Amino acid sequence: MTEALKEPQQDRSRATRQRLLEAAVESLAEVGYAGTTVSVVAARAGVSRGAAQHHFPTRADLFAAAVEYMTEVRLAEIRAQAAALPSGPGRTEAIVGMLADVYTGPLFRAALHLWVAASTEEALRKQIVRLESHVGRQAHRALLEVLEVSERTPGVRETVQGVLDMARGLGLADLLTDDSARRRGIVRQWSHILDQALPRSGAA
Amino acid sequence: MTEALKEPQQDRSRATRQRLLEAAVESLAEVGYAGTTVSVVAARAGVSRGAAQHHFPTRADLFAAAVEYMTEVRLAEIRAQAAALPSGPGRTEAIVGMLADVYTGPLFRAALHLWVAASTEEALRKQIVRLESHVGRQAHRALLEVLEVSERTPGVRETVQGVLDMARGLGLADLLTDDSARRRGIVRQWSHILDQALPRSGAA
Structure with missing residues (x-):
């Protein structure tokens, strides 16, 4: 096969994979774990069951890849939006608000269904534990970066981790x-607290 | 029926109800929502299926009553333990630590299974929403009380609500x-932050 023929095929394969990942997260968020089979996801993505299984042999493979991909997106x-924010007053609140938006969106909802299913299903648990630690590290690093603080300063690591746990709790609530009114008040107040508690290195 | 005969029967009925509620929370925490039927709970509690259904006609009735009862317990x-704590340094950390213990125990685990099931099951959702708002208010009031702060002070309400959300997030994590090592660091750091952020009314 020549390069010219091979490339469009790789593009198509990548596009199919991406559609499956997006459909998996949507389905988990909307109908939960029990209702989200590989067939259901394939149908939602407009892909044949065979093609879906070529990309993801098991449900656990599909789900783990889906949450990982959507988290990276x-x-x-968040990084792109935060880079456009001005420094100074209001920056922290905008960042914590964006974080709260992520944790109340379909991605967190999908992850929640997976976590709870994994707590009583050992094969899924192993895969989700690996994924959770990777995703947790990435979110932690992104938050340090946009808040312009360094983990080398004592207390910063635990402060920022607590904010991520708070965001998880907001997602659950x-x-x-619709918890948005209560959430806005908490985001505002915790942002004030963070502005006092975080030792800023100045403009990054 | 004379009073002397009626009372022991009421006691027995109350004890049966309590055993069912405890067994329901245990089962939800251990095997999840799908595996926790009224029959399973009755067997775990050593009660006949008929007696269980006399107390709780539906699964949703049983689950809502179970989480409410266990939350009150x-x-x-927490109130009893907190009352025994000395005022001054270390009090906040002890309180936040106790809170984190509750949210990483079987009661929160059971509630988590219910919440996630309720998100895709409308009949259960209505019952759990009512329960969640009641339980949330109670937990919020208890935390204000043991932290010896007043909601009338601006910002206190949202600060304390954020702590409850953080505890929910720690439960999820x-x-x-076993997330206990990471959790200890977050509890310690956020207790320091709360000691700075909360305007104390002094000894309550």
Whole structure:
């Protein structure tokens, strides 16, 4: 096969994979773990079941890849949006607000269904534990970066980790009802607290 | 029926109800929502299926009552433990640590399974939403009380709500792996931050 023929095929394969990953997250967020089979995801993505299984032999493979991919997309978006924010007053609140938006969106909802399913399903658990530690590290690093603080300063690491845990809690609180009004107040107040608590290195 | 005969029967009925509630929380925490039927809970509690259904006609009734009852038990425990704590340094960290313990225990795990199931099951959702708002208010009030702060001070409400969200996030982070070492660091650091951020009314 010549290069000219091979490349479009690789592009198509990559596009199919991406559609499957997006459909998996959407389906998990909307109908939960039990209702999200490889067939359901393939149908939602407009891909044949065979093609889906070529990319992802098992459900756990598909789910882990989906959450990982979507996390990378969201973190890249946060970094891009944060880079456009001015320094100074309001920056922290804008960042914590963006974080809260991510944790109340479909990606976190999908991850929540996976986590809870994994707590009673050993094969899934192993895969999700590996994924969770990778995703957690990435989110932590992105947050340090946009907040312009260094982990080498004592206390910063735990402060920032606590903010990520708070964002997870906000996501949980938004699962069954619209919690946005209460959330706005918490985001504002915790941003003030962070501005006092975080030793800023100045403009990064 | 005379009073002398009626009372022991009421006691027995109350004891049966309590065993069912405890067994429901245990089962939800250990095997999840799908595996926790009224029959499973009745067997675990050593009660007949008929007796269980006399107390709780539906699964949703049983689960909502179970989480409510166990929350009241835990909050009473926290209040009792907190009352025995000395004022001054270390008090906040002890309180936040106790809170984190509750949110990483079987009660939170059971609630998590219910919340996630309720997000895709409308009949359960209605019941859990009512429960969640009641439980959330109770936990918030208990935390204000033991931290000896007043909601009338601007910012206190949102600060304390954020701590409850952080505790929820810590509970989620402990679902699949033992997160206790990381959690200890966050509890310590955020207790320092809270000691700075919360305007204390002095000894309560």
